[in-house]
Amino acid sequence: MIYIGIDLGGTKIAAGVTDKDGKILAEAATPTLAQRPYQEVVRDMADCALKALQQSGHSLAEVGTIGVGIPGVAENKNGVVIFCTNLGWHDVPLREELQKHIDKPVYIDNDATVAALAESRAGVSKDAHSSIFLTLGTGVGGGIVFDGKPWTGAHGVGTELGHITMEIDGIPCTCGKRGCLERYCSATALIRMGKEAAVQQPDSLMVKRAGSVDAINGKIIIDCAREGDPAAAAVFDRYTKYLAIAVNTMVSFFDPEMIVLGGGISMAGQFLLDAIKEKIPSYLMYKTLPYGKLELAVLGNGAGIIGAAMLGMILKEGETL
């Protein structure tokens, strides 16, 4: 049996075919062109999946399930995407629409949950009974894998770790509330802090490297911090303090066996990990107690396809048991 995984992004649709261990056998991609009617986007998702299938040399009869990761919230019971801000989707019957093109069982979940599942099946958290995945990108996404299965809550609105309150009455968030964790821990937040610091300290290496305050990005801030620029180092210090507090929340709440950091900011690698680990003890209760390992994601962009494929396989298995 093989499994189709589709990674639906705001700009790109990536689809692939994997074996039962999450090994990608073939993949294909096409632009999302999100402004189109959803029916057209879904048709391209199906075309992309069938193209990958053909390339893999396998037949449709061998396909067990289709899994889809979306940048939003879905309801697996009825296969409906409740909302998906980047795509402007609201109550889209994704399963029904996709099955018009490929008649296989369809399962849908949030992209961070799907990435969490990928790492727990084929990546860094492979042997962990419980793990939490945090994507540090434009926003902050979260995924929980427990006993090999994804958990997104009783109503599918859990593991939205980016929307835990970090600063009461803090910076307004796109979700409608204020002070959300993603306003302090996302790449967007790091860039905001970097630009604010650069305005205050125009001599900073960040400005020199970027050419202008406006052109400062996450990589420049991290590179300059690594090279010892005081303004960038202070920003990075503040940013990783927020991340250490986020790690404490995950430990005190759920105490997973492993916490995995993914998304663009995780490309900072060991430099990021060391900065957070150094700060964690200040934000943990009772310093002497054991807690989970903090690690970097290893699957990169492949996580979307792998996790979506594994999602279908696992949820189908659960129904069959």
Add this chain to the structure above:
Amino acid sequence: MIYIGIDLGGTKIAAGVTDKDGKILAEAATPTLAQRPYQEVVRDMADCALKALQQSGHSLAEVGTIGVGIPGVAENKNGVVIFCTNLGWHDVPLREELQKHIDKPVYIDNDATVAALAESRAGVSKDAHSSIFLTLGTGVGGGIVFDGKPWTGAHGVGTELGHITMEIDGIPCTCGKRGCLERYCSATALIRMGKEAAVQQPDSLMVKRAGSVDAINGKIIIDCAREGDPAAAAVFDRYTKYLAIAVNTMVSFFDPEMIVLGGGISMAGQFLLDAIKEKIPSYLMYKTLPYGKLELAVLGNGAGIIGAAMLGMILKEGETL
């Protein structure tokens, strides 16, 4: 089969015998006298349990397990209490010591976890697949029940909901960090806020009712808020705002089917529930999404015995499966 449940508190040991549904058949209590060597405390725990057993009319042969709820952190693998601040316990081999007196399987967990389990087996969250329990007392304790079983984390340090950061670099906590949720959501926090307000507004009904600022307690603050005293109402408003933020954290993180409030403050009943529910929408992301029910605990003091008894029964079942 019947089950022994022991509720070990800082001032009182309560022990009881329950049936498989958590119905208390008999109970007994004795002072903890926490300053004694732990061996003496454990001997009294055993005596108390055996007294309840005798009163129940059942024999020791009918006892399946012994469960113990402690105000601290325990490691069930080896039956050791890692620490228990109120009792001054650190690495106490509770299982081994208790089995010197009663030779039955012994299981230990945090008292809030045990209370969560009690409510989920015999109380308000009986039919919920997932529930989170929050005790609002001297501190704030937390318990998660998932699929009928307690979850305290991969290292037993999870569901310490009282030690999630609520205010970055906020009020120092007994756990060694700052700004913990329990510094804003416990009865202790409510009393602190009430006294601070009374100092500022000495004409407050709170002072009149208590006789002095120092004598203000949680019940007086809540009663005065209910009666419309402006100072007390402002304190209660601030306190329930913190609780609404805590509820958002639980929803965004875990999205349980039900959130249950217990502990002394929950005695404020519907008045408390209404105040929190009114504020929740301001602190939830995407206002239109469904989320879990917020309810009051119903088992009161019995929860400690019932939950401990159920803990033993469930964990033993898990091992036998």
